[in-house]
Amino acid sequence: MEIVLVGLNHRTAPLEVRERVSFTAEQARRASGELRARGLLEETLVLSTCNRSEVYGVARETARECAPGVTSFLSEFHSVGADILGSSLYHHYDRHAVRHLFRLSGGLDSMMLGEAEILGQVREAYRFAHEHGATGPVLNRLFQGALEVGKRIRTETELGARPMSVAAAGVKLAERIFGKLSDRTALVLGAGTISEQVVAMLRHRGVGNLLVMNRSQEHAESLAQRFGARVIEWGRWEDALLVSDVLVTSVAANQPVLPKSVLEMAMNARGNRALFAMDLGLPRNIEATAADVYNVYVYNIDDLSGIVQQNREARESEVPRAESIVEEHVGKFLSWQASVELVGLVRDLRARVREERGSFLRARLDSIGHLTEGQRQEIETLVDDVLEKLLIGPAERLRGERELRRKIQNVEALRDLFLSGREKP
Amino acid sequence: MPHLFLFLTILAYSLSLASYVRLLYSGRETAGRIATALLALGLITHYFALLERARGLHTVPYHDLYGSMSLFGWLLALTYLTLEVYLRQRSVGAFVLPFVLGFFLAAHLAPADRLSPTPAHGPVFAFHVTLSILAYAAFALSFVVSLIFLVQNRFLRNRKMAGLVWRLPSLELLERMSRASVLIGLISIAIGTVLGFIWVDRLTGQYWYYDPKYVITLLVLLLYAMYWLLARTTAWRGARASRLCIFNFVVVVLSFTVVNLYLSHSHRYF
Numbered sequence: 093m094e095i096v097l098v099g100l101n102h103r104t105a106p107l108e109v110r111e112r113v114s115f116t117a118e119q120a121r122r123a124s125g126e127l128r129a130r131g132l133l134e135e136t137l138v139l140s141t142c143n144r145s146e147v148y149g150v151a152r153e154t155a156r157e158c159a160p161g162v163t164s165f166l167s168e169f170h171s172v173g174a175d176i177l178g179s180s181l182y183h184h185y186d187r188h189a190v191r192h193l194f195r196l197s198g199g200l201d202s203m204m205l206g207e208a209e210i211l212g213q214v215r216e217a218y219r220f221a222h223e224h225g226a227t228g229p230v231l232n233r234l235f236q237g238a239l240e241v242g243k244r245i246r247t248e249t250e251l252g253a254r255p256m257s258v259a260a261a262g263v264k265l266a267e268r269i270f271g272k273l274s275d276r277t278a279l280v281l282g283a284g285t286i287s288e289q290v291v292a293m294l295r296h297r298g299v300g301n302l303l304v305m306n307r308s309q310e311h312a313e314s315l316a317q318r319f320g321a322r323v324i325e326w327g328r329w330e331d332a333l334l335v336s337d338v339l340v341t342s343v344a345a346n347q348p349v350l351p352k353s354v355l356e357m358a359m360n361a362r363g364n365r366a367l368f369a370m371d372l373g374l375p376r377n378i379e380a381t382a383a384d385v386y387n388v389y390v391y392n393i394d395d396l397s398g399i400v401q402q403n404r405e406a407r408e409s410e411v412p413r414a415e416s417i418v419e420e421h422v423g424k425f426l427s428w429q430a431s432v433e434l435v436g437l438v439r440d441l442r443a444r445v446r447e448e449r450g451s452f453l454r455a456r457l458d459s460i461g462h463l464t465e466g467q468r469q470e471i472e473t474l475v476d477d478v479l480e481k482l483l484i485g486p487a488e489r490l491r492g493e494r495e496l497r498r499k500i501q502n503v504e505a506l507r508d509l510f511l512s513g514r515e516k517p
Numbered sequence: 518m519p520h521l522f523l524f525l526t527i528l529a530y531s532l533s534l535a536s537y538v539r540l541l542y543s544g545r546e547t548a549g550r551i552a553t554a555l556l557a558l559g560l561i562t563h564y565f566a567l568l569e570r571a572r573g574l575h576t577v578p579y580h581d582l583y584g585s586m587s588l589f590g591w592l593l594a595l596t597y598l599t600l601e602v603y604l605r606q607r608s609v610g611a612f613v614l615p616f617v618l619g620f621f622l623a624a625h626l627a628p629a630d631r632l633s634p635t636p637a638h639g640p641v642f643a644f645h646v647t648l649s650i651l652a653y654a655a656f657a658l659s660f661v662v663s664l665i666f667l668v669q670n671r672f673l674r675n676r677k678m679a680g681l682v683w684r685l686p687s688l689e690l691l692e693r694m695s696r697a698s699v700l701i702g703l704i705s706i707a708i709g710t711v712l713g714f715i716w717v718d719r720l721t722g723q724y725w726y727y728d729p730k731y732v733i734t735l736l737v738l739l740l741y742a743m744y745w746l747l748a749r750t751t752a753w754r755g756a757r758a759s760r761l762c763i764f765n766f767v768v769v770v771l772s773f774t775v776v777n778l779y780l781s782h783s784h785r786y787f
Contacts, residue, residue, distance in 0.1 A: 268682060269688045364754055
C-alpha cells in the first residue's frame with residue numbers, strides 16, 4: 093500500500109517539455125487504465141494542469157520498484173525520450189508524496205504563491221478518476237485529505253486572500269469603496285493589453301456595466317465586443333463620468349488626458365458620488381492634483397505595484413501557518429495508513445498462526461492414538477483461543493499507540509519478524 | 518449561585534470581543550461565527566443580569582445611573598447584532614464590543630446606589646425611557662461606524678494599505694450601516710419623545726413645560742435627521758457626513774452629561 097508519485101512541474105521542466113507530457117481528460121483516463129492493466133499500480137490518478145503533470149498511484153510492489161516502470165510508461169505514452177524526461181521528472185514516495193500533494197492543494201507549490209485555481213483542478217482530477225474507477229481506498233482518502241488541506245489553508249490563512257496583480261489589486265480596491273460591483277459602472281479609457289486585463293478582472297468580479305472609450309474606435313469596439321461592454325465616443329467625458337463609479341485609464345499620451353478641472357466638474361455633476369480611478373498610464377493620464385478632489389480616489393501604477401509587493405510579502409509570511417496545516421494532515425493520513433496496515437498485518441499474522449497451528453497439531457495429535465474426534469476439536473479450539481489471546485493484546489497496544497513514528501516502526505518490525513519472505517497484502 | 522449571570526455575561530462578551538478581534542486580524546470566518554454566537558449568548562445572560570439586578574434593588578433598571586448604563590449597553594449590543602445579521606458584516610464587532618463590555622462592567626461592578634422603591638410610572642413611561650435609551654445606543658453605534666469610516670477613508674485616500682484595509686467593510690457598507698443605525702435611533706427617539714410628552718401631560722395636565730432637556734433632544738433629533746438626509750443625497754456624502762455624525766454624537770454626550778446633571782429638572786440618567 094505504498095504511494096508513489098511521478099511527475100514534473102514548472103520548476104523541473106521547461107514549457108516545451110510540459111507541453112509534451114500534458115494529459116487531456118481522455119488521455120488521463122487511458123493512461124490510468126493502462127498503468128493498472130500492466131500491473132504497475134493498483135490505484136491511479138493523473139493530475140495535469142498548465143504547470144504540472146503528475147501520476148499518483150498505489151504501488152503493487154514497493155513504490156521504489158514501480159517508479160521506473162511508471163517513468164518508462166510516461167516516456168512511451170507521450171513519445172518523449174527517456175533522456176529528456178529523466179532530467180525533468182521527480183519521484184516521491186509515501187510521506188513525501190503525501191506532503192507534496194497537500195502542499196500543492198494549498199497553493200504552496202504554485203508559480204504564484206497561494207493561487208486558488210489549483211484546488212479546483214485537484215478536485216476535478218479526483219472527481220474524474222473516481223468516476224472512472226481509477227482510485228481506490230488509499231487514493232480516495234489521500235485526495236479527500238488534499239481537498240480538506242486546500243480548503244483549510246484558504247479559510248484559515250491569508251495565503252490567497254490578497255490580490256497579486258495590478259489589475260486584481262485595483263479591482264479589489266474598488267470593492268473596498270463600493271462593496272459589490274454588480275450595480276456599478278466602470279469606464280475604461282484605452283484598449284491596450286493592460287486595459288484588457290482590467291476589463292477581464294472587472295467582468296470576473298461581476299461589474300454591472302462596462303464602458304470603453306478609445307481614440308481608435310475600432311480597437312474600442314473589438315474590446316467591447318469581447319467583454320460585453322458599450323463603446324463611448326472619445327472625449328465625451330461629461331456623459332461617461334456622470335454615470336461611472338470606476339475609472340480605468342491606460343492611454344499613451346504625453347499630457348494628462350483628464351485634468352483636475354474636468355474631474356471637478358464631473359464630481360459636481362455627480363453630486364460628489366465617490367469615484368475610484370486607476371491610472372495605469374505612463375506618463376500618468378490623470379493630473380496628479382486630481383487626487384485632492386473630494387470623494388475621488390486616484391491610484392497610479394506605482395501605488396498599485398506597491399500594494400502588490402506588500403501583498404506578496406504578506407502571503408509569504410503566511411507560509412509557516414499553511415505548512416503547519418499541511419504537516420497536521422500528513423500526520424493524520426499516515427496514521428490512518430498505519431492503522432489500515434495494522435489491520436492487514438493482524439489478518440496475515442492470524443492466517444500464518446492458523447497455518448502453523450494446523451500442521452503442528454496434526455503431527456502431534458496423530459501420535460496420540462486414543463483421542464476421539466470431539467476431544468481433538470476441543471484441543472484445537474483451546475489452542476486457537478490461546479493463540480488469539482496472544483495476538484489480540486499486542487494488536488490492541490499497537491492500535492492504541494499514539495506516536496505515529498513508533499506505530500509505523502512497530503508494524504514494520506512485526507511484518508519483518510513474522511512475515512518476512514511472504515507477500516505483502 | 519449569586520451573580521451567575523453577571524459572570525456569564527462578562528465571559529460571553531469578553532470571548533466574543535476576542536473572537537471579533539481574531540476575525541479582524543486573521544480573517545477566519547469561524548472566528549466571526551463564534552463571535553456572533555457568543556454575542557447572542559451575552560445578550561441573553563445580560564438580560565437576566567439586568568433582571569437579577571432590578572429584582573435585587575426592587576426597582577427598574579433605568580432608575581439609577583448604573584442601571585441605565587447597563588440597559589444602554591444591552592440595547593447597543595442588540596442594535597449592533599441586528600445590523601450585523603441584516604448587513605452580513607462582522608468586522609465592526611471588534612470596535613463595538615469594548616463599549617458594550619465597558620458599560621456592562623461599569624454598571625454591574627460599581628457599588629449599587631441605595632434606592633427607594635420606584636414610583637409606579639406605568640408602561641408609557643417605561644416605553645419612553647427604553648426607546649430613548651435605544652435611540653442613544655443606536656446613535657452610539659453610528660458614531661463608532663462613522664469613526665471606522667473616517668479611518669478606512671483616510672487609508673484609501675492616502676493610498677496607505679495597512680492590512681486592516683482588506684478586513685474592514687467597504688465605505689459603502691459602513692455608510693449604509695451608519696444610516697441604518699441612525700434611522701433606528703431617529704424612529705426610537707421620535708416615538709420615545711412623543712411618549713414622554715404624553716406621560717408629562719398625564720402627570721401634570723400640560724404637554725410642555727420648559728426643560729433644557731427638551732430643547733437638546735429636539736436639537737439631537739434635528740441634527741440626526743439632517744445627517745440622514747445629507748448622507749445619501751447631497752455633496753455631503755462620504756467623509757463630511759461621517760464627521761457630522763460624530764459631531765451629532767458629541768451633542769448627545771453633552772445632553773447626557775452637562776444637561777442631565779446641571780440643567781434638566783426631570784431627566785437624570787437618560
